[in-house]
Amino acid sequence: MSSIIANPILLTIPESFESKRLVIRAPLWEDGAMVNEAIKESIDELRPWMPWAGQIPTIEESEIISRQGRVHYLERSDLRLYLIDKTTGQFIGSSGLHRIDWQVRKFEIGYWVSTPFSGQGYITEAVERITYFAINELQANRIEIRCDSRNTRSARVAERLKFTMEGILRNDKCDVDGLLRETVVYSKVRGAEF
Numbered sequence: 001m002s003s004i005i006a007n008p009i010l011l012t013i014p015e016s017f018e019s020k021r022l023v024i025r026a027p028l029w030e031d032g033a034m035v036n037e038a039i040k041e042s043i044d045e046l047r048p049w050m051p052w053a054g055q056i057p058t059i060e061e062s063e064i065i066s067r068q069g070r071v072h073y074l075e076r077s078d079l080r081l082y083l084i085d086k087t088t089g090q091f092i093g094s095s096g097l098h099r100i101d102w103q104v105r106k107f108e109i110g111y112w113v114s115t116p117f118s119g120q121g122y123i124t125e126a127v128e129r130i131t132y133f134a135i136n137e138l139q140a141n142r143i144e145i146r147c148d149s150r151n152t153r154s155a156r157v158a159e160r161l162k163f164t165m166e167g168i169l170r171n172d173k174c175d176v177d178g179l180l181r182e183t184v185v186y187s188k189v190r191g192a193e194f
């Protein structure tokens with residue numbers, strides 16, 4: 001399935017949807033403080049893998065990132081999604097559909113969890129629901145998860161959800177210390193996994 005999009009801003013896309021325990025939604029103005037708090041609590045787990053986590057951002061920097069996330073969502077150029085506990089309203093983590101190719105309808109899912117909520121299946125739940133969203137609302141043809149080959153916790157999310165491991169890209173990127181690293185590519189594609 002493929003269809004040409006004159007301009008993705010014309011796409012009608014929900015800004016919020018739910019899984020069993022989560023509200024999964026586009027960023028909103030004033031989300032910055034909540035996200036900043038989670039980054040502070042999670043910095044030791046984020047730093048090895050996330051290039052933006054070299055140091056704790058200010059609340060204002062987190063607000064800027066959230067507002068940019070909202071603007072990009074509305075443009076349909078990048079679909080960041082915040083994960084909020086349905087019952088408590090607490091911020092659980094961040095995910096989204098990135099590096100979008102609207103012609104191919106290809107998306108890459110990224111994610112991080114706020115450390116107090118790790119090891120409880122929230123990210124697996126969110127990625128499963130976001131995958132469903134991409135297939136059904138965005139007519140995805142290809143959904144990728146990419147991670148550093150040493151990031152076993154991230155790889156386990158992809159494997160738990162039956163993404164297919166397509167290969168390992170050698171010397172693909174530099175890690176946070178500037179050293180060459182390998183990237184594992186997982187995917188689901190229309191006609192094979194869905």
Ligand SMILES: CC(C)(COP(=O)(O)OP(=O)(O)OC[C@H]1O[C@@H](n2cnc3c(N)ncnc32)[C@H](O)[C@@H]1OP(=O)(O)O)[C@@H](O)C(=O)NCCC(=O)NCCS
Nearest residue numbers: 045046049111112113118119120121122123124147153154
């Ligand atoms: C990658 C990352 C998001 C994984 O977080 P996580 O807490 O392991 O992932 P989940 O929320 O899906 O939880 C899965 C764990 O909870 C357990 N779990 C408990 N209840 C569960 C449930 N209902 N469903 C699924 N898993 C459950 C699983 O057994 C699993 O633990 P295990 O891996 O020790 O077996 C986290 O390590 C992180 O934020 N890392 C830093 C940022 C990063 O590397 N991002 C990815 C870049 S590619």
